[in-house]
Amino acid sequence: MKASSKGSFLKVAFSVSLLGFVGFAVTGYVGTAASAAAAPAAKEAATKKEAPKLDPKDPGSVIYLDTSGKPAGVGDPNRPPSFAYTKGHGWHPQALTGSNLPKDKFGLIDWARSVRENRIAPKPSLDPNDDEMPPLKMDVLIPTKSDFVDDVIYPHEMHTFWLKCEVCHPNIFIPQKGANNMTMVDITNGKFCGRCHNKIAFPLADCKRCHVSPKNASK
Amino acid sequence: MAKSNIAAVILTGLLMPAVAMGAIGNIRLDDKIASMRKAGVGPVIFPHGKHEKIYKCGECHPKIFKDKHGANDSSMKYNMEGRFCGSPNCHNSMKAFPLDRCANCHTNVRAAK
Numbered sequence: 001m002k003a004s005s006k007g008s009f010l011k012v013a014f015s016v017s018l019l020g021f022v023g024f025a026v027t028g029y030v031g032t033a034a035s036a037a038a039a040p041a042a043k044e045a046a047t048k049k050e051a052p053k054l055d056p057k058d059p060g061s062v063i064y065l066d067t068s069g070k071p072a073g074v075g076d077p078n079r080p081p082s083f084a085y086t087k088g089h090g091w092h093p094q095a096l097t098g099s100n101l102p103k104d105k106f107g108l109i110d111w112a113r114s115v116r117e118n119r120i121a122p123k124p125s126l127d128p129n130d131d132e133m134p135p136l137k138m139d140v141l142i143p144t145k146s147d148f149v150d151d152v153i154y155p156h157e158m159h160t161f162w163l164k165c166e167v168c169h170p171n172i173f174i175p176q177k178g179a180n181n182m183t184m185v186d187i188t189n190g191k192f193c194g195r196c197h198n199k200i201a202f203p204l205a206d207c208k209r210c211h212v213s214p215k216n217a218s219k
Numbered sequence: 220m221a222k223s224n225i226a227a228v229i230l231t232g233l234l235m236p237a238v239a240m241g242a243i244g245n246i247r248l249d250d251k252i253a254s255m256r257k258a259g260v261g262p263v264i265f266p267h268g269k270h271e272k273i274y275k276c277g278e279c280h281p282k283i284f285k286d287k288h289g290a291n292d293s294s295m296k297y298n299m300e301g302r303f304c305g306s307p308n309c310h311n312s313m314k315a316f317p318l319d320r321c322a323n324c325h326t327n328v329r330a331a332k
Contacts, residue, residue, distance in 0.1 A: 106313075147254035148294040183259045185328050188319050198319070205317030207299035 066092040104202060104209075112158050112202075136160045141213060145183060150211040243267040251294060261327025283309075 052062040059071065066072040072092030101120070102113040114120045124132035135157045142152040159168070169175045172195055180192065187194040188204055198204045249255070249262035270279070280286040283306050284293075291303060298305030298318055305311040310318050322328040 145258040146295060147257070148251065148296040149258075149299070150296060184319070185259050185321050188321055203317070204319035205311075207318060211296075211299060 063093065065094065067094050067097050104206060106203060106206070108202065110202070111162075115158070115161060133160070133164070136165075140177070142182070144211070144215070148215065150208075151213040151215060152210045153213050154210070243271070248293070250289070254294075255325070259329055260321055260325035263324045264326055265324070 053060055054063070055061050056063065064071055096109060099109075102110045102117065104110045111120075124130065138156040140154040140156065142154055144151055172192060173180050182192045184204075186192055188198070190198075193210075194204065202209065244267060246265040246267055247262055248265055252262060255261060276286075283303060284291050293303040295318070297303050298310065301307050301311055304324070305318055309315050316323055
C-alpha cells in the first residue's frame with residue numbers, strides 16, 4: 001500500500017518534471033531544463049508543500065486569503081487599515097507583498113507615490129467604451145481652523161487620477177470654496193475626507209501627508 | 220523587631236520618591252483654548268497618573284517635556300511633527316493610539332453643525 005502510493009507519487013513528480021521540461025523547451029529556456037530534470041526531489045517537495053486551492057467557490061481558496069494565511073477582510077471595518085495591519089492581518093491579495101511597491105510609515109502601500117513614480121499604470125476602466133478624463137490639475141488650499149496646525153493642500157490631481165468627479169461632488173463635498181465646514185473631528189468620524197481615508201485610503205494618523213502648508217500668520 | 224524596623228525604613232525609602240513624584244494626577248492643558256474652540260475641541264486633560272504607571276519619569280522628562288508648568292509650547296502642529304505627545308515612540312507610533320483619535324485627549328469634542 002505504502003510502496004504503491006510512493007510509486008504513484010514518483011510518477012506524478014516525474015510527469016510534473018516532464019511538464020516543466022516541455023514548458024521550458026517551449027519558452028526557449030532549454031539550458032535550465034537540465035536542472036529542472038535533475039531536481040525531481042525538489043519538485044516533489046514543492047508539490048507536497050504548496051497545493052494552493054484556486055477554486056473561486058471554495059472560501060479557503062488562496063484568492064481569499066491574506067499573506068498571513070487568514071481569510072482577508074474579516075477585521076473590524078470601522079478600524080483603520082493600519083490597525084488591522086498591526087493586529088497581524090497580512091496583505092491581500094498576496095501578490096502585493098512581492099510587488100516591491102513603495103510603502104508609507106505604517107507599512108501600507110503608498111499608492112499615490114506608486115503613480116507619481118510611474119511604478120503602476122492602472123487601466124482607466126473595466127468598460128472599454130468608457131471615456132477617461134485626464135486628471136484635474138487643481139490644488140485647493142484648505143485653511144485649518146486651528147491657529148497652529150499647518151494648512152492642507154488638497155491635490156485634485158491625485159484624486160481624479162483614481163476617481164470621477166461624481167464620486168465626491170456634490171454628495172461628500174459641495175464644489176465651492178468655503179462651503180464645506182470641515183473639522184478634524186468630523187473627518188475622524190467618517191465624514192468628508194474620512195469617507196475614504198482611514199478606510200480604503202491612507203490613514204488619518206499620517207497627518208503630514210495633508211497638513212503641508214505652514215501658517216505664516218502664527219509662529 | 221529590629222528586622223521589621225529595617226524593613227519599614229527600606230519600605231518608606233522606596234515609597235517616598237513615588238509619593239513625592241507620583242501624586243501629579245491629571246494636568247489640564249488649555250493655554251491654546253481659543254484655537255481649540257475654533258477647531259471644535261475642548262481642553263486636553265492629560266492623565267499623568269496613567270503614564271506614570273507605564274513609563275519612568277526619565278523617559279519623558281526633561282527631553283520630551285520640560286517638567287515645569289507652562290514650559291512646553293505643545294500644539295497639534297508640533298505633535299504631528301514628532302514632538303511632545305507625538306514623539307516617534309509615543310502617539311506617532313504603533314505603540315499608542317494615533318493622533319487622529321481626537322476624543323481620547325480632548326474634552327468637549329463636538330462635531331461642527
